[in-house]
Amino acid sequence: MSSTSNNLPALPQADISIRTSIAWHPDPPSEPTSTLVLTSPGKHFVDIRLLLPIDPSGILTPDRLDWAFAGTSTTNPLPVSLPILTPQPQPQPDTTPRLVASKWSHWVDTRHPDAEIVVDTAQMRIYPDGRSVEVGSMVNPATGVLTPYEEIWQEGEVDPDEGGMVLQTDDQQGGRRRRGMVVRVGRHIQGILRVGEGVGVQRWERSGEHEDGGWEVVAGTGAAAEEEVGDLVGAMEFVARGGGEKVHAGEMILGPERAWRVVEVWGRGG
Template sequence: MSHEENKPSVSVRKYIKWGDTFPVENTSTIVLTSPKRHFADVRLRIPIPTKEEAAAGSAVIRDPSRLDWAFAGTSSHDAAASPPHSVFRHWVDSRHRDAEAVVDEGDMVPSPQPGETIESGRMVNPDTGRMQAYEECWLDEEPGPGAASAGWVLRHHDEGRAGGGGARGVMVKIGSRVQGVLRVGGEVAVGRWEVVPGSPSSWMAIAEIGSLANTGFPTGLPAAGPASGDKVQAQDGRQWGCLESW
């Protein structure tokens, strides 16, 4: 997982390994991280629609059972630590209402394979409910030079909505990839989209999970995108503010 400051990154998980078990990967896990280290991490159970299927709209993932986990927040990386150490602070989370109580940490070392990073540490295994040692391998995907890596971070925050349950959402776009996580009280919406080649304001849905996924996210924004400080509106009237753009 890339940790270079002031550069957007796209990280794709190759596998996860618990304790002494064999490495496995039964999800499509992608993390988009902005230059100021806002991130959106979306984990969907495979199979994932091809770009051709997404363009045709014939295989969009909408079944909530296909969502493994999705969360967004901010990360920090201590390159001077031995080994280098990263901390991921959740702000909105599909599994946990109190997202800010969730903090992931892991040591990061380069893999022998170019463009790969090994993350290791201890966290709760969702299949067992027990704290276990884990290892994840991340592939760093090059988002492209210049305009090809352009993007933004949007945030929705309204603690007065949903009967006091609050509403929080984060969307991150890097190049052609867009991911979003939205929680309104107990209701969760998650999206993953791809920008249509040659038509930057048109997005193909890979996954739109939850009843708010079609209306709660401001999808299909203009190619230039919002500037930092701008407000944009979702179809349902929900206001999102741009925290960062590049």
């Protein structure tokens, strides 16, 4: 029995999402942050939201971090239309959006030590041009009140020749829970590590053309936080190097404790 590529199911792909605005009903949309979400083919994600402007030195202080969290996501198709809080162009026949229900299961979260208690669901209208409209309700941090919101997202470019990797750590350190995740999608890496109340956050980008160099720390927590969560940088460096030529999912890596697990690796491993 023969088959063509047109008959094969689409393989899961990595994704980059950039938020362009948020509107808390009834206020108009704005974008006070640089919000970037990296999602692996297996739907592991790291979502980091930095208040603007970002310090050009790359130093991230607690007052400039809006929110960061990581976990897994799921989507399911919806047959119904979604409410829209702000006017949107009427779709043409070739721009009809897909409607999906999305859920983000938080596993580590800078706002919540018990990340799993966070209920994070929304409905989304996904357009062919890479734009998405997300609607739902969550607590507005400015008011502390559960409020309808609408976010506009734009799909970022994922180089098909680039690979990626997911690392995860989950253990005890000095009697405190230690959880972290690092996701690389092509030229972008983001990571979060929480040890008790201590939190480390890193966002790196590669601007150079060469595989082994050109990484820039866009934002990273300073020395005080790194005393507790310092090996987040080591995990970021491992992923930036592609983890070596023979790294495989399931391996325990980094240091004598081997505290980080390779959860996913695809393409060239980054």
